[in-house]
Amino acid sequence: MALVVTKFGGTSVGSTECIRAVADRLIARKQAGNDVVAVVSAMAHVTDELTELAHEMCAEPPEREMDMLLSTGEQVSIALLAMAIAARGLDAVSFTGSQVGIVTDAVHSKAKIAEVHGDCVRAALGEGRIVIVAGFQGITGDGQITTLGRGGSDITAVAIASDIGADVCEIYSDVEGIYTADPRVVPDARKIAELSYEEMLELAASGAGVLQMRSVEFARNHGVVIHSRSSFSDAEGTIVKEADVSMEQAIISGVTLDTSEAKLTIRGVPDRPGIAAKVFGELAKENVNVDMIIQNVSDQGIANISFTTPQDDLIRARHVLDRLATELSAREVLVDESIAKVSLVGAGMRTHPGIAARMFEALARSDVNLEMISTSPIRISCVTSGARAKEAVRALHDEFGLGKEAITIEKMPSGEGASGSGASREGVSAEGAPGEGVPGRGVPGGDGGA
């Protein structure tokens, strides 16, 4: 017997038939003796339809009213799910974000949870009912309806799991968990049984789309165990929790691919103090998220600055750079929308030097050219051309033997720690070459998309 919070996304509740399937799953969990809370999103098509209506009314709908509108989506889902459970003869009760006491700040459309008052959840569980909560939404201290932005329903689930002290927060989606690589790209990708929050955060930040960074961070901060699993099967998925000494730490947990960014370069700016600060200061003012940054300097006191940014921010970023180019008498602004970021993530990397070198060698053998590199203690990311990105992922997945069996510290063959000194041979472009090929040094760190 456990206290389980489950979360079902828009696809899982996308039709009345899907909602019935979710109801059956919740009933099975309840009848197995668990206390069950379900957090659900709006039905998949509903949010789009409401957004379209809003834009018919107003080119730029006020965000407060947009939240008022969109929050009806989950309210419909929770009521229908409670009805589906009632139709099976069990007792369920639904709550909106407001009713369940998800108190947020007042930043409409991307509010942050300040506190949760889950008393009504505890009370309803105490009465033996299945509790259904609207994800994605909250309420400010003075009663305004807010939405939590992208991945908001996951955060609702984690926040409630934390508040009621759930044993696990199960996040259901259309995949069975976190894989060593995207199975659509790497057919023999393997499901990962366990990950630390830290690894999951790096994977999420690098493009593993199953779990949102914000919810993993929230789970880490509040010690909530996440179980990422499939709506369509009973298979065990991936557990994400605090790393403990007994946990086998894979050197490499997975390879990720992110094609959602674009690269911009401003060429021929003066190489003097304050130029980079000016460029990124102006970008920040326009709310442009910046991930990886490279600056290289020529002999003539002239520099090139490149950075990557989400495609969504590209138009705004381009505007800023065009303006700066005039102001700074830069030579030109270049945009490359077809880049891809390939990342290798693994907590064991921290204690095993030479991973970067081995990564670059493998990419070179596959004829993949590297344009930018960034690292964290447990991640190495390379920007390459989109055209060669899938080959890059397959080459790395193969090189580190991820498909067959996880390489753990215990199982690690001797000699794996070989030096990364060969980095300069690896097809790494001059612009992006790290000084040593060793993670964490010589490469400007990105801002993680913050």
Added chain:
Amino acid sequence: MALVVTKFGGTSVGSTECIRAVADRLIARKQAGNDVVAVVSAMAHVTDELTELAHEMCAEPPEREMDMLLSTGEQVSIALLAMAIAARGLDAVSFTGSQVGIVTDAVHSKAKIAEVHGDCVRAALGEGRIVIVAGFQGITGDGQITTLGRGGSDITAVAIASDIGADVCEIYSDVEGIYTADPRVVPDARKIAELSYEEMLELAASGAGVLQMRSVEFARNHGVVIHSRSSFSDAEGTIVKEADVSMEQAIISGVTLDTSEAKLTIRGVPDRPGIAAKVFGELAKENVNVDMIIQNVSDQGIANISFTTPQDDLIRARHVLDRLATELSAREVLVDESIAKVSLVGAGMRTHPGIAARMFEALARSDVNLEMISTSPIRISCVTSGARAKEAVRALHDEFGLGKEAITIEKMPSGEGASGSGASREGVSAEGAPGEGVPGRGVPGGDGGA
């Protein structure tokens, strides 16, 4: 400059185009210097769609969850209307029933308003904003979402008008106000400029569909002036308010027609004390609303009991009577679904005897047979066959000169008070004949559909 509460029903906000038209109207009122509150219903098609979804999930959806579901309908409308106003550059803010403090009892699907805490409405008006409120919905003291049932949005509007002390509560619909008769039946029907609450209540109870009885009662109890007017024109409609001495009291305000009821008769029950109590007690237990009742007794100690009930309650009523017929060894149960109730309403009737007689004479001349009669001090209703009902309405409208000019006390021709002693000549069936033909005596009163 006035403080105006306006209410727009589901047809008035049935499409984005309609919502824009409502926005324009509100803006015009605001720009004319008024403080403006709008109460809106769900878009016309939305409630049906949600109800259909609910029944796909569950044959008998729990009423609490049904309220959770249906209350999203108005929430969508208020957000879209606020956006439409924002698109025109004015400042609007929307509130759900919960936010605006419409506190109700816990009777889901037909909750009654207990109190209104309109502080946020007053505050937003104070900031110069147009305030938009979701009709039809409220919240219980412990935070459960409720809906107010049929006509609920009208009641929301009247309740808010009362709470904030509005000068008038304008209820918009697709007709221009209250008419002396349904213009589709009587082409020269005349719009009534002013009515007392009492007259409006009798008209509403007798089938004038524009205003709901509940909201008129609420308005009367709280002294809210109602203005019933059209969404599609700027014409003045009908004002409903407390009768005052200066108000010209028409003897007859209007003629109504109600074809929504059916008549049931249980023939040949024993004529002994307690039989009527048993019949209507059993009907009440099954929630059958009863309007008019006639019992007549033959010489042999055998009675026939007839009553009318809304068509919606007919199946339940029939079940009860069939069971009772066996139990009481009654002769038979008769059902007539094609009846119509024709009513004459007017506050001046109270001080002018002979109206009933004149009504019956006019109907007899038009060859309309009367099956049942009931009266109040300001109303006379006759049940007749549906086939002759429209002729009956036209004959009465003509007889009392309603189409040309209201007959007021001041203008009343002498001799109008002539006796009603001729009732027995009027084609009144034996079953329904009142003893005297005088309103208020000899006829069992209906329960007004309560």
